[in-house]
Amino acid sequence: MADMKKIATRDSYGNALAELGAEHEDLIVFDADLSGATKTSTFKKAFPNRHFNCGIAEGNMIAVAAGASTMGLVPFASSFAMFAAGRAFEQIRNSIGYPHLNVKIGATHGGISVGEDGASHQCCEDFALMRSIPGMVVLCPADDVEARAAVRAAYAHRGPVYLRFGRLALPVFHDESLIDSFRIGKGEVLRDGGDVAILATGLMTWEAIQAGEALAQKGISARVINLCTIKPLDEELVLRAARECGKVITCEEHSVIGGLGEAVAALLAEQQPTPLRRIGVNDEFGHSGPAGALLKQFGLSAEHIVAVAESMLK
Numbered sequence: 001m002a003d004m005k006k007i008a009t010r011d012s013y014g015n016a017l018a019e020l021g022a023e024h025e026d027l028i029v030f031d032a033d034l035s036g037a038t039k040t041s042t043f044k045k046a047f048p049n050r051h052f053n054c055g056i057a058e059g060n061m062i063a064v065a066a067g068a069s070t071m072g073l074v075p076f077a078s079s080f081a082m083f084a085a086g087r088a089f090e091q092i093r094n095s096i097g098y099p100h101l102n103v104k105i106g107a108t109h110g111g112i113s114v115g116e117d118g119a120s121h122q123c124c125e126d127f128a129l130m131r132s133i134p135g136m137v138v139l140c141p142a143d144d145v146e147a148r149a150a151v152r153a154a155y156a157h158r159g160p161v162y163l164r165f166g167r168l169a170l171p172v173f174h175d176e177s178l179i180d181s182f183r184i185g186k187g188e189v190l191r192d193g194g195d196v197a198i199l200a201t202g203l204m205t206w207e208a209i210q211a212g213e214a215l216a217q218k219g220i221s222a223r224v225i226n227l228c229t230i231k232p233l234d235e236e237l238v239l240r241a242a243r244e245c246g247k248v249i250t251c252e253e254h255s256v257i258g259g260l261g262e263a264v265a266a267l268l269a270e271q272q273p274t275p276l277r278r279i280g281v282n283d284e285f286g287h288s289g290p291a292g293a294l295l296k297q298f299g300l301s302a303e304h305i306v307a308v309a310e311s312m313l314k
């Protein structure tokens with residue numbers, strides 16, 4: 001596994017836009033003066049007349065994208081997660097969510113793994129913000145293949161979609177066949193087991209896979225589930241895992257407040273009360289540092305997942 005190819009999902013986003021742009025003339029892209037970092041520059045190079053730089057004015061960009069969607073176009077509005085979900089929240093809520101317009105928000109540089117950019121850019125609140133908007137689909141892919149599949153699914157979906165991509169290069173563990181089989185609202189079992197269920201999204205899915213392997217060596221059978229779609233949640237898959245495993249751990253590169261963990265906790269509390277532990281950022285801001293070191297410091301690692309699973313099973 002050390003030789004696995006690694007690609008940042010922000011690169012996947014740019015590549016997927018360029019591929020889709022060749023297939024669909026109604027796809028246009030807006031960016032907030034960050035096309036080199038968000039990788040929408042890949043689309044811009046291929047389709048310069050369909051790429052628009054709105055400057056450092058994310059709220060305006062969202063409003064322009066909303067207007068474009070009413071003309072039958074399919075806009076992807078792109079910026080860092082902190083600015084797309086945070087700075088432009090009001091415009092997303094009122095100009096896209098309320099009228100349920102067909103706008104896609106491509107948010108890159110989400111989570112602690114932004115690294116050296118520090119707390120001001122390490123957005124760990126975007127799932128919570130976007131989940132709170134009625135009708136908003138929230139996606140967080142785990143690798144290059146799933147990211148490209150998610151972009152395609154977002155284009156096909158009629159309505160607002162928030163996609164979160166990362167800066168850190170991640171191992172590519174999905175097969176290309178996922179491009180055709182990916183469905184919004186459907187999770188996948190990556191490893192079967194019956195002692196504990198580990199539900200993960202984004203870069204934490206790879207950590208969950210590694211944790212599952214480490215637990216197996218200790219005689220613990222872990223069911224590892226990847227949930228790219230945070231909203232709408234795959235309730236059937238989550239409830240079955242809780243029922244059959246009896247213990248659940250959620251893993252996300254996001255605050256434990258308002259994200260995947262709380263979505264799962266609410267579902268289980270109402271329909272299948274189950275012991276649950278949430279792994280995420282514990283109500284604190286991040287800080288500058290190398291991405292790998294920060295992930296370990298904040299407990300976003302396979303080792304921490306293993307420790308939590310063992311403590312639950314004692």
